[in-house]
Amino acid sequence: MIDSKFKKHKLYSLFMLSREVKEKMEKQQYRIIGLHSAVKICGWTKNMLRGKGSCYKHKFYGIKSNQCMQMTTSFSCANRCLLCWRDYKAPVTKKWNEKIDEPEFILKGSLEEQKKLLSGFKGFEDVQMELYKESAEVKHVALSLTGEPIIYPKINEFIELLNEKKISTFLVTNGQYPEAIKKLKPVTQLYLSMDAPNKELMKKIDVPLFNDYWSRFNNSLKAIAKKKTRTCVRITLVKGINDIEPENYAELIKKADPDFVEVKSYMFVGESRKRLKEENMPLHSEVKKFTEKLNAFLSHYEIVSEHKPSRVLLLAKKKFKKKGKWLFFIDFEKWQKLVLKKKKFESKDYSKETPKENLI
Numbered sequence: 001m002i003d004s005k006f007k008k009h010k011l012y013s014l015f016m017l018s019r020e021v022k023e024k025m026e027k028q029q030y031r032i033i034g035l036h037s038a039v040k041i042c043g044w045t046k047n048m049l050r051g052k053g054s055c056y057k058h059k060f061y062g063i064k065s066n067q068c069m070q071m072t073t074s075f076s077c078a079n080r081c082l083l084c085w086r087d088y089k090a091p092v093t094k095k096w097n098e099k100i101d102e103p104e105f106i107l108k109g110s111l112e113e114q115k116k117l118l119s120g121f122k123g124f125e126d127v128q129m130e131l132y133k134e135s136a137e138v139k140h141v142a143l144s145l146t147g148e149p150i151i152y153p154k155i156n157e158f159i160e161l162l163n164e165k166k167i168s169t170f171l172v173t174n175g176q177y178p179e180a181i182k183k184l185k186p187v188t189q190l191y192l193s194m195d196a197p198n199k200e201l202m203k204k205i206d207v208p209l210f211n212d213y214w215s216r217f218n219n220s221l222k223a224i225a226k227k228k229t230r231t232c233v234r235i236t237l238v239k240g241i242n243d244i245e246p247e248n249y250a251e252l253i254k255k256a257d258p259d260f261v262e263v264k265s266y267m268f269v270g271e272s273r274k275r276l277k278e279e280n281m282p283l284h285s286e287v288k289k290f291t292e293k294l295n296a297f298l299s300h301y302e303i304v305s306e307h308k309p310s311r312v313l314l315l316a317k318k319k320f321k322k323k324g325k326w327l328f329f330i331d332f333e334k335w336q337k338l339v340l341k342k343k344k345f346e347s348k349d350y351s352k353e354t355p356k357e358n359l360i
Contacts, residue, residue: 030145031113034101036152039071039110040145041117049118049135050126056307057142057170059358060262060314061189062329066131068140069114073106073152078176080207081195083238085146085270094209096153103158107165111138139332144172144191151177156185166336172234176210178219182226188335189230192220192256197248205242221255230330230347232260235294239266239282243290250297259320259347260328261301263291265311284311291315304328305360313360319348326354 022032030040044055048065057063076091076098118135121127141162143149150173152158162169168188173181175192184190196202199214210216224231233253237243253261266272268281282290288306291313295303301315304326320328328351335350 029117031117033071033106033109033113036075036098036101037071037073037106037110038075038145039069039113039117041114042068042070042142044068045070045118045135046121049121049128049131050124051128051131053309056262056310056312056314059307060260060305060328062332062352063140063168063170064134066135067138068142069110069138070142070145071110072143072145072147073149073155073158074147076151077146077148077174078151078209079148079174080209081174082205082207082241082275083195083236083266083272085272091147092209096151100153103154103161106158107161114138138167140168140170140188142170142172144170148174148177150180150184155180156183159185159187163336163339168330168332168335173220174206175217175220176208176213178216178223181220181223184227186229186339188330188332189232189260190224190227191232191234191262192224192258194233194235194249194252196242197245197252201242201244205238218252218255221252225255225257228344228346230260230351231256231258232262233258234262234264236264236266237282237287237290238276238280239286240280241276243282243286246290246294247297249294253298259317261294261298261315263287263294263313263315267311282311284308287311288313303360304354305358320351326359327351329354329358 025038026032030038032038042055044065045068048054054065055063058065076093078092078094080092115136122132149155149171159169170189170191171187172191172193195205202214202217233256235249265282265284265287266280268276268278291303295301295315298315300318302318303313304316305314306312316326316328320326331350331352338345338350
């Protein structure tokens with residue numbers, strides 16, 4: 001039976017969420033927007049409102065967690081990653097098979113649901129009211145909640161809409177859509193997930209639908225390398241499974257030539273708990289040890305920061321170091337001016353000095 005909300009929309013497709021999955025996601029505080037988008041309050045947003053710390057993106061890049069919205073423009077994905085918190089009943093597909101919600105509809109709905117979800121925090125005694133008031137204005141969007149946002153056919157229109165609203169963009173892709181990466185409009189920071197150092201292990205971990213997943217991934221690395229705005233490769237370490245072959249990770253990273261590399265611990269959360277064990281979650285010290293091994297094969301990078309609560313370390317290209325000072329924080333005002341001018345610019349053009357206390 002089709003949900004009444006979907007009936008009203010009159011755009012039902014077999015690739016949408018089933019009622020079962022939709023209801024389960026809503027119990028987990030996801031809010032469904034139209035046919036194929038969703039928003040959910042990040043745990044770090046909640047923590048910052050309560051004065052309990054902020055996301056590693058705050059420490060690494062200067063993002064205010066209380067003004068960041070975590071969302072996606074697509075539930076669908078071409079992988080069934082072992083380490084993902086997604087339910088295996090969530091939709092998977094190689095190409096877009098749905099009707100399309102308009103960017104304005106998605107953004108409006110997402111902002112409204114974000115506001116509703118945050119409204120309940122006003123009554124908590126430990127919430128810092130100044131930060132709560134700030135949260136009413138979303139300044140950053142993390143397109144990384146679930147699914148593969150880059151396959152939304154109007155992703156570029158959505159990004160341009162966010163640019164017009166002076167909202168920065170952080171988009172994560174799994175590297176299975178190199179052509180979409182090539183066509184992607186500038187985002188504040190583009191992430192590529194790198195879950196394995198070789199072809200065989202990637203098949204085991206990502207469980208891809210595409211038979212040519214490895215060539216797609218390598219073509220995505222090449223596409224990332226041609227981007228002029230900020231790029232980042234993110235490695236999520238699963239202890240005892242993909243925490244091997246740092247030299248092979250390094251060779252893949254060199255192909256992508258990103259500005260940054262984040263090495264992060266797998267977190268034992270969501271549906272991944274049905275597929276992995278708690279002991280697959282490495283300690284921060286173990287992530288750090290692996291990162292040091294990886295850095296030994298990356299002469300153009302340095303380990304520059306860490307966020308122990310998230311068990312993550314950051315490597316930055318040495319080009320971001322000028323006269324002994326690191327400049328990998330984001331100048332959001334400069335970004336907005338540059339992207340709205342629609343002229344060519346580079347990642348260094350909207351970087352600013354990183355506070356000393358944020359360095360490792």
